[in-house]
Amino acid sequence: MRKTLSVLTISLGLLASMTTSAEEVYIDVPGHVANCLRCHDGGDKHPVLEIFASPHAVLADPHTRFAEDGCAACHGESIDHSRLPAPAGGEPAEIAFRGPHRSDTETLNKTCMNCHAGADMMHWHGSDHDFKGMACVDCHTIHTRADPAMDHRGQIENCTSCHTKQHAEIHRAFAHPVREGQVTCTDCHNPHGGVGPSDLKTMTVNENCYSCHAEKRGPFLWEHQPVREDCTQCHQPHGSVHRDLLVQRTPFLCQQCHMGQFHPSAALSGTGLPGDDLPSGSRSLIGRDCMNCHVQVHGSNHPAGVGQTR
Ligand code: HEC
Ligand code: HEC
Ligand code: HEC
Ligand code: HEC
Ligand code: HEC
Ligand code: HEC
Ligand code: HEC
Ligand code: HEC
Ligand code: HEC
Ligand code: HEC
Known part of the structure; x- marks a missing residue:
């Protein structure tokens, strides 16, 4: 059953080009989505619409933050940006993750952390990657069916694009089967930070090794x-x-x-x-x-x- 929240009232001003008569427009998709999609309609050079095939834009469940806030959940209201005339847009989007208008890293990460502050993120603050000023979106891609960071191959490509020493090491004659996709960087490391040395998922190096080589534990x-x-x-x-x-x-x-x-x-x-x-x-x-x-x-x-x- 749809809740009233998903039947959003959109002001006439914002939808001037779409509506000519009604005072208010009731639509089946949440607020800013319809508004944003007037211009970002897939004819874009960016694959904006692919987000609807990802867990980030589940419209079927009205309880999700996306169903409530739409694109604004990440990009802010962007009212000035979406001013007519279409397709020119107005000011840059309130929060932009890439491109010339990229917002500062703190704002970007806060946006993601609004929804992702769970246990896995506990060690993000002060982790090596946070300390070096990395943004979540330096590793993650949102407007895509499947975030490459969540996939073994994409992940290794991503990690080794910066960590060139490890890139060389995993190609040596004797290595963990990382190239074969049986073991991956995040089996041992938490890219969001960890309690142990080198952002390991475990307190100590040995605990990490024992997690797979249990017979060595003694x-x-x-x-x-x-x-x-x-x-x-x-x-x-x-x-x-x-x-x-x-x-x-x-x-x-x-x-x-x-x-x-x-x-x-x-x-x-x-x-x-x-x-x-x-x-x-x-x-x-x-x-x-x-x-x-x-x-x-x-x-x-x-x-x-x-x-x-x-
Ligand atoms: C009136 C047309 C229009 C509307 C409505 C619109 N945009 Fe845009 N948007 C543009 C144009 C034009 C660009 C520049 C595209 C480019 O550089 O390829 C743009 C760029 C962007 C960018 C890239 C970063 C930037 O600021 O350059 C983001 C993010 C964005 N829009 C988000 C949104 C969101 C979210 C909404 C809904 C709240 C929205 N847009 C509504 C026209 C629009
Ligand atoms: C409005 C809430 C919300 C915001 C903001 C948000 N997410 Fe999510 N995210 C979700 C939900 C809901 C899921 C799917 C359920 C889950 O796995 O927890 C998800 C899933 C993910 C996943 C797993 C994807 C997968 O394919 O399994 C990643 C990675 C992720 N988000 C990263 C980010 C990043 C990076 C940002 C900031 C750009 C962000 N999220 C902002 C709600 C949000
Ligand atoms: C250095 C690269 C990197 C950075 C920076 C990064 N992530 Fe991730 N993230 C990953 C990888 C790789 C995975 C997949 C982990 C796995 O498969 O075990 C992941 C998984 C996730 C997931 C889904 C799995 C889970 O643990 O629930 C979410 C949500 C997520 N990241 C959010 C974020 C947010 C929010 C930030 C910024 C505060 C961030 N990430 C920063 C690489 C990164
Ligand atoms: C969960 C957070 C999130 C939501 C929700 C979201 N975006 Fe984005 N958006 C991003 C991120 C992160 C980027 C940077 C490119 C990427 O990661 O795919 C981005 C980039 C963009 C861009 C610029 C493309 C580029 O490559 O710079 C546009 C335009 C845009 N989004 C529009 C939208 C519209 C329209 C909606 C609603 C249908 C929306 N976004 C919903 C996080 C989000
Ligand atoms: C089998 C577990 C394992 C896998 C898989 C793994 N690492 Fe490591 N990594 C470690 C251990 C153990 C250390 C050293 C910890 C210490 O002695 O402080 C380490 C250290 C590091 C360091 C710190 C610098 C250094 O060389 O000491 C970086 C960076 C790193 N790993 C990146 C990666 C990347 C990128 C991948 C994927 C290509 C990866 N690791 C895969 C276990 C692993
Ligand atoms: C955009 C570049 C970039 C990407 C992508 C990246 N890292 Fe890093 N990483 C860094 C930087 C910079 C540091 C800080 C330490 C340094 O200079 O080596 C770091 C630190 C680390 C450390 C701790 C090293 C230590 O000495 O304690 C580990 C482990 C690590 N990264 C693993 C990963 C993994 C796993 C991935 C992929 C999920 C990844 N990194 C992706 C740039 C990156
Ligand atoms: C990082 C240093 C280090 C390395 C490398 C090392 N050992 Fe040891 N080993 C020690 C220490 C410390 C002890 C315990 C103190 C002692 O008895 O000298 C020890 C003890 C021993 C003992 C005596 C055990 C006992 O019960 O009295 C043998 C046998 C031994 N090592 C064989 C080896 C062999 C074979 C290798 C090569 C595969 C090796 N060690 C590599 C540090 C090392
Ligand atoms: C003193 C040096 C030394 C230390 C410390 C050491 N190893 Fe080894 N490891 C070896 C040697 C030498 C071999 C080759 C054994 C052979 O040829 O008989 C080996 C082989 C292995 C093998 C493959 C063969 C087998 O026995 O299964 C694994 C897995 C392994 N080590 C895991 C570990 C783990 C996990 C730790 C930490 C708990 C560890 N090693 C600590 C020297 C060491
Ligand atoms: C995510 C699971 C995992 C973790 C964690 C892990 N390993 Fe492994 N390890 C493997 C797999 C899988 C192989 C390949 C076994 C094979 O080919 O039969 C392997 C192979 C090895 C080998 C070579 C054995 C051979 O037969 O060639 C050594 C040595 C080894 N690991 C040591 C370590 C050490 C030291 C650590 C901790 C830093 C560690 N491993 C952590 C899964 C793991
Ligand atoms: C021909 C068999 C043999 C070979 C090969 C061998 N050892 Fe030993 N090693 C022994 C025996 C037997 C002992 C005595 C064990 C005991 O204490 O009863 C011993 C004892 C040791 C001790 C303990 C000495 C002490 O002071 O208590 C160490 C350390 C050691 N070996 C290291 C090595 C190293 C390193 C190598 C390779 C360079 C090696 N061994 C090769 C048979 C061998």
Whole structure:
């Protein structure tokens, strides 16, 4: 059932070109929509009408803000702008998101936040993107059927257009399947800001990794300290030239922290290892090196797994 709100009274002055006799015009679409569409009628060079195929312009439900306020919900009343003669328009629209009359970022973001102040937006203020003066519409497109930011491919294009370092990293030989669309930037980051470092969705880096690699969470009987501390001490989350997204190839990776023990300090020499029976050095250091013996580098639950050896 339609409420009286959706049957709007539009002043004669504004609709002068459409009405010649009636004092008031009752129409089935909300106020400013009909008014704005006199000029922004799809013959526009901008795809204005596509908004009616998006969640932003649901006319069927009279309880939405759009049904109540129409285009003014985002662009303001724009009375001076929509003065006749059509199609010239008057002053620039009250709130413009793009183009030469773009309003200041604060006004733009406030407009969006009028409706989007939910839990997901909690960390927007003070987030990296807010701090750098970005507007919601630097990532989002409204007059379209489907906002590209909501789609994996569009999102990655958008993010990497500024973050060129990550763009290069996701194209390395060993990377999360971001290019394949299985993992996306926002699986790990919240572009609206987050509690953790680097706008991660989680408090810590490790919580982020555990959310998909749950088997690495532990607890383990035999822990490996850096694994508990921060996965990125050994892994580059966006991509690496080394297998398993490692920041360095092994055994150099291990030897960054483990030098001069009873293990070889010269990488790959293979001598001096426990159980070493070959004069040329241990067979065990060839190929997968340290992990030939320390197979459980992330931690072990085996009663005899001291040194992550089983
Ligand atoms: C009398 C004709 C007319 C009416 C009515 C009209 N506009 Fe416009 N509008 C224009 C013209 C002309 C332009 C400039 C278009 C261009 O540059 O391509 C424009 C541009 C805009 C822009 C682009 C930003 C800017 O200010 O340059 C926005 C946003 C806009 N109109 C919103 C609205 C809204 C919202 C309404 C209804 C409240 C409305 N218009 C009603 C004629 C009109
Ligand atoms: C008048 C209220 C209102 C305003 C103002 C508004 N939105 Fe929305 N928005 C909605 C509603 C309603 C939905 C659909 C329901 C939902 O997903 O919460 C929505 C959905 C969205 C979505 C998800 C789209 C999708 O395809 O699922 C995005 C992104 C969004 N809005 C961004 C914005 C941005 C950016 C602005 C500022 C330019 C803005 N909104 C202004 C009400 C509004
Ligand atoms: C750096 C780019 C970027 C900026 C800036 C940005 N967003 Fe988003 N937003 C996204 C992406 C990407 C998604 C999709 C998230 C997903 O798929 O998990 C999204 C999702 C949304 C959604 C729908 C999903 C949800 O969380 O409810 C809304 C609504 C939204 N954004 C509103 C806003 C508003 C309002 C602002 C400004 C205050 C804003 N966004 C600023 C990139 C951005
Ligand atoms: C939810 C907020 C929202 C609503 C509602 C909305 N617009 Fe817009 N409008 C925008 C944003 C954001 C842009 C910038 C381009 C984009 O994101 O698609 C824009 C751009 C425009 C432009 C200029 C096109 C350009 O590329 O600069 C016109 C004209 C316009 N809107 C008219 C309208 C009309 C007419 C209505 C009502 C049918 C309307 N808008 C409803 C947010 C909105
Ligand atoms: C698998 C999770 C994951 C994915 C997917 C991911 N990131 Fe990250 N990102 C991280 C982690 C973890 C950090 C580092 C956090 C720390 O150490 O402070 C990070 C850091 C960053 C940083 C901060 C600068 C830096 O290099 O330390 C930026 C910018 C960034 N990511 C952008 C992106 C973009 C853009 C995408 C999509 C192409 C993306 N990330 C995909 C997990 C991810
Ligand atoms: C218009 C350019 C732009 C776009 C698009 C953009 N960003 Fe950013 N982003 C920045 C800027 C500028 C910073 C501030 C830090 C910096 O200079 O790297 C930042 C910061 C970040 C950070 C935190 C970096 C840190 O050092 O803590 C992450 C994570 C991030 N962006 C992810 C994303 C994701 C995910 C997307 C896509 C949804 C995205 N960004 C889209 C410009 C952009
Ligand atoms: C959104 C889920 C998700 C998150 C969060 C995530 N990963 Fe992954 N990770 C994957 C997927 C999917 C693969 C690919 C698995 C495959 O190809 O079998 C993968 C692969 C990997 C691989 C390579 C494994 C291989 O077989 O090549 C490593 C290493 C890895 N992730 C480490 C991390 C680290 C470190 C973090 C935290 C910064 C993290 N991941 C966060 C989903 C995730
Ligand atoms: C001390 C260095 C180091 C740290 C810290 C580390 N990893 Fe690894 N990770 C490795 C090495 C080395 C490999 C390759 C293992 C192999 O070849 O047997 C690997 C392989 C992986 C793989 C793919 C193979 C598998 O075991 O599933 C995933 C996923 C992974 N790590 C996730 C994580 C996560 C999540 C964290 C943080 C909780 C983490 N790693 C911390 C060194 C590390
Ligand atoms: C970021 C530094 C760092 C890296 C890289 C690193 N470790 Fe460790 N590792 C430590 C620390 C810290 C400890 C605990 C303190 C100690 O016993 O020296 C430890 C302990 C160990 C132990 C002894 C565990 C025990 O139960 O006594 C082994 C075995 C080990 N690491 C193997 C490796 C291997 C194999 C690699 C390469 C895949 C590696 N580590 C990479 C820092 C690191
Ligand atoms: C041939 C098997 C083998 C190889 C290969 C091997 N280790 Fe070990 N490692 C052991 C054994 C066995 C222990 C003793 C475990 C225990 O405490 O009982 C050990 C102990 C350790 C310890 C603990 C030492 C201490 O002081 O408690 C570290 C750290 C370590 N290894 C690192 C490495 C690194 C780094 C590499 C690669 C350069 C490597 N290991 C290669 C078998 C091996």
